[in-house]
Amino acid sequence: QVQLQESGPGLVKPSGTLSLTCAVSGGSISSSNWWTWVRQSPGKGLEWIGEMYHSGSTNYNPSLKSRVTISVDKSTNHFSLKLSSVTAADTAVYFCARKRYYDRSGGAFDIWGQGTLVVVSS
Amino acid sequence: DIQMTQSPSSLSASVGDRVTITCRTSQTINNFLNWYQQKPGKAPKLLIYAASTLQSGVPSRFSGSGSGTDFTLTISSLQPEDFATYYCQQSYTTPPLTFGGGTKVEIK
Numbered sequence: 001q002v003q004l005q006e007s008g009p010g011l012v013k014p015s016g017t018l019s020l021t022c023a024v025s026g027g028s029i030s031s032s033n034w035w036t037w038v039r040q041s042p043g044k045g046l047e048w049i050g051e052m053y054h055s056g057s058t059n060y061n062p063s064l065k066s067r068v069t070i071s072v073d074k075s076t077n078h079f080s081l082k083l084s085s086v087t088a089a090d091t092a093v094y095f096c097a098r099k100r101y102y103d104r105s106g107g108a109f110d111i112w113g114q115g116t117l118v119v120v121s122s
Numbered sequence: 123d124i125q126m127t128q129s130p131s132s133l134s135a136s137v138g139d140r141v142t143i144t145c146r147t148s149q150t151i152n153n154f155l156n157w158y159q160q161k162p163g164k165a166p167k168l169l170i171y172a173a174s175t176l177q178s179g180v181p182s183r184f185s186g187s188g189s190g191t192d193f194t195l196t197i198s199s200l201q202p203e204d205f206a207t208y209y210c211q212q213s214y215t216t217p218p219l220t221f222g223g224g225t226k227v228e229i230k
Binding site: 045046047048050051059060061062063065095097099102104105106107108109110112113114115 | 123153154156158164165166167168171172173175177209211212213214216217218219220221222223224
């Protein structure tokens with residue numbers, strides 16, 4: 001059974017770069033799924049950040065695109081998120097998730113990591 | 123971007139009640155609509171995909187319907203473990219994928 005686990009610093013300074021990694025266990029990151037990051041600001045709703053396929057294809061939220069990089073490391077079965085020039089508005093719980101495609105429909109986020117809180121503060 | 127409007131934003135209900143949550147999209151998305159349940163401090167959990175297909179392991183009291191721009195999540199008989207926040211999400215166009223604002227289901 002595939003499981004996801006986020007890791008990374010819980011505190012990032014303003015103007016710095018937020019870096020998180022998601023470890024994929026129980027399955028291969030080279031499977032036919034998209035690997036995704038979603039965030040949730042305290043007390044708020046869910047915001048899709050972006051996604052990557054193992055081939056290297058990516059899609060990013062236009063609102064964050066200039067600051068976001070998602071990458072996949074097939075050798076370690078991890079994928080990563082980098083968000084640059086962070087401000088307090090980037091304080092959130094960051095989730096990694098797998099987007100799986102189902103017949104006759106778009107994809108859905110069927111497996112999630114537990115989430116990790118990142119606070120942007122000096 | 124496709125805008126997602128959920129209603130109500132919150133509701134109070136009793137155990138055993140039938141609960142209905144709606145999601146409206148700003149443009150047609152066929153059946154490319156998913157529903158998630160999120161409990162405090164936890165990751166969202168996929169309940170329904172493709173508007174009406176129950177994810178494996180999800181109780182049959184949950185159901186989804188709709189197509190085009192109007193969708194509904196129904197809980198036929200609310201159970202204590204169902205008190206949570208529910209989100210719809212469209213998978214028709216990316217980027218960006220978008221979520222509804224959420225519906226918090228509270229105990230009356």
